[in-house]
Amino acid sequence: MNIPTLHKSPSTIIALSVAILLAGACLHAQEKGQKPAAVDLTVTTPETVGFSSERLERLHALMQEAVDKKLQAGIVTILARHGKVVDYRTYGERDMAGHTPITKDTIFRDYSMTKPVTGVAMMILYEQGKWLPSDPISKFIPEFKDLKVFKGMNGDGKMILADPDHAPTMRELMTHTAGFTYGFFGDTPIDALYRDQKVLQSANLHEMIEKLAKIPLVYQPGTQWRYSVSMDIQGYIVEKLSGQSLPDFMREHIYEPLGMKDAGFFVPEEKRSRFMTLYRSAANGELEADSNAGPNPRDYDHLPTLPSGGGGMVSTAEDYYRFASMLAGGGELNGTRVLAPATVKLMSSNHLPPSLLTGEFGIGAQTMRPGFGYGYNCAVVFNPGDANLPDGKGTFFWDGAAGTWFWIDPTNDIVFVGMIQRMGGNGGMNLQYLSRAVVYGALVDPAK
16 A cells, blocks of 8 residues: 655644554455444333233342442343343443443453453364363373372371272363362362462463372362362463464454454553452441452552463453353354354253262352253253253353353353452352342243
């Protein structure tokens, strides 16, 4: 392109330069087929898709009650059916001290709601023929070839170690059954080693892998379900198999195609004013602001050297709604395809055997039990009656440490996203499950 010399003011030249850069960026996106998916967030009359407007007021009352009681500072919720948004509201404040109202473009720490996104990254590579569920993890991480299993302590206070009954597999890595742990939930000697070695405070993902290679598995692979660093390990595998950093891979293959414009692993300066204050439960049960309340505290002001596939993302409610809607659409969002329907089905099917669905295993509000299992990086309600839930069969979901939650119900074609920022408990109101009760109570004509 030939650009003539212009004798204009500096402001004009700057404006032209920006326009040229934006045009180049758009051309680059078109060349890569990354035109963001169009999403209509116009709120539709609930009755057109089977909901009762009157009964949905219970959802509004529930969220407002949590804010009025100061159990939550602020909340954003999105409810959709058949791809049509029927409820999209904000409640409360982004920052209580400054009395800053929460807005629909508020940015939240997703914490463990990063896990399903990492799962999609892994499934993209699965579709490329890069791995199989039956593969040993050591095929991709040779450092794990000689992992041992913790069997207890002897009389001298030393660990008793054994060989694994079988090499932990990728399927087990994707389902929290490979033998890893997290370090900050359990009280075993292995959890203590995670803390002592500062596994999740490693300088980078390779250093994290090197530390994990020297720590025994906490149980024989496949014999327990234990919340773990498995998705952080997956982040390392994504980097090895793709040749890209985890943030770059997610941006190119998930964020940009779906139009998740604020999703990422940090909040740049120009967006900081939209970043919600993080709160925690004070000793008196009230909320107090604490930016270091998370399981792995950081300021989110720059790209981390250890991008956490298990809990490092930030996003708006709309960003996550776009992601969830893609999965609800069988891997496609309004003409933009990320995964095939069969791959989404594989990811969202229960992969736990009955021996692990006894109520013995779980984390937070999620308990593995009859009818309630785990797929690849997400929980699955495969028999709602047995699980004692109102969800449709096949509902899959997860939540985050600061209370964010979402679910996808393929039977009723429902997507729900809820965003809050409170660590250390919900103040007695489990919004994740209470919202399910009122939403399904408002679905009066599911045949529509």
